[in-house]
Amino acid sequence: MQKRPCIEKKKRIVVKIGSSSLTHEETGNIYFAKIEKLVRELCDLRNSGIDVCLVSSGAIAVGRQAIGLTNKPSSNSQKQACAAVGQARLMMTYQKVFAEYNQTVAQVLMTKNTMILPNSRQNAHNTFEELFAMGVIPIVNENDTVSTYEMQFGDNDTLSALVATLVNADLLVLLSDINGMYTDDPRENEYARLIEYVPELNDDVMQMGKDSTGSGVGTGGMHTKLNAAMIATRSGADMIITNSNDLNCLHHLFDNEYTGTLFAKNEQTDFLLEDFLKD
Numbered sequence: 001m002q003k004r005p006c007i008e009k010k011k012r013i014v015v016k017i018g019s020s021s022l023t024h025e026e027t028g029n030i031y032f033a034k035i036e037k038l039v040r041e042l043c044d045l046r047n048s049g050i051d052v053c054l055v056s057s058g059a060i061a062v063g064r065q066a067i068g069l070t071n072k073p074s075s076n077s078q079k080q081a082c083a084a085v086g087q088a089r090l091m092m093t094y095q096k097v098f099a100e101y102n103q104t105v106a107q108v109l110m111t112k113n114t115m116i117l118p119n120s121r122q123n124a125h126n127t128f129e130e131l132f133a134m135g136v137i138p139i140v141n142e143n144d145t146v147s148t149y150e151m152q153f154g155d156n157d158t159l160s161a162l163v164a165t166l167v168n169a170d171l172l173v174l175l176s177d178i179n180g181m182y183t184d185d186p187r188e189n190e191y192a193r194l195i196e197y198v199p200e201l202n203d204d205v206m207q208m209g210k211d212s213t214g215s216g217v218g219t220g221g222m223h224t225k226l227n228a229a230m231i232a233t234r235s236g237a238d239m240i241i242t243n244s245n246d247l248n249c250l251h252h253l254f255d256n257e258y259t260g261t262l263f264a265k266n267e268q269t270d271f272l273l274e275d276f277l278k279d
Helices: 032-047 059-067 076-100 112-116 118-133 156-166 222-234 247-252 273-277
Strands: 012-017 051-056 105-110 137-142 171-176 238-243 260-263
Touching (some): 032 051, 032 076, 032 137, 076 137, 105 118, 118 137, 137 156, 156 171, 222 238
Parallel strands (some): 051 137, 171 238
């Protein structure tokens, strides 16, 4: 197993955090302490001169709790109703906490059409560029309230990789409920070992992903994270999976003092995003 190298300081970073990281497992309520720490770390990155974009799940989970649903919504209309309530609450929370650090944020809600249609994709790219030039941190989520089944990204791991591609990011960081990629599922196999460095995404690595999740509120497992790694690395960005329980990891991205898996960028000029979006 190759030793994980240090990565150089980046100019533009996309950070994704999932629903299970933003809510308390016991109650489903918003985890304010974690959000506050996440915001502080992102503001520090921004203050160091790095463009920062946050892809945040949580709208459906937060809305579900606000409405009082005890079970995960099953119908599409229920999910969309929860998203409509939860996105507003979640964004209000982010705006309040970011404002404490004198940081302006913007909400960007996307559908698959944003990436499929050339004009929409170019318009979105231009908007992101303007926001970065203004020193604003975009907060991105899928527009769950209006997305139909056929036009959904499916999970925010994929969405974050597509955003990283859209904005020409140098690094994608997936903050998860697991330390990184293991040789096997660590929840089931106590001998599973953390893989710290993946220099190339070959077929053997892709087959290690399991289409499962250990969370009651999230939608992505290791399978979706490896798909995200494929999109990001082939588009020219490094990708890191690390645990959201230790948000200090964002402080140590460039000194290699974090626990996680680094997927090395492996840009491929013949990689067409359109082919992936047709799946």
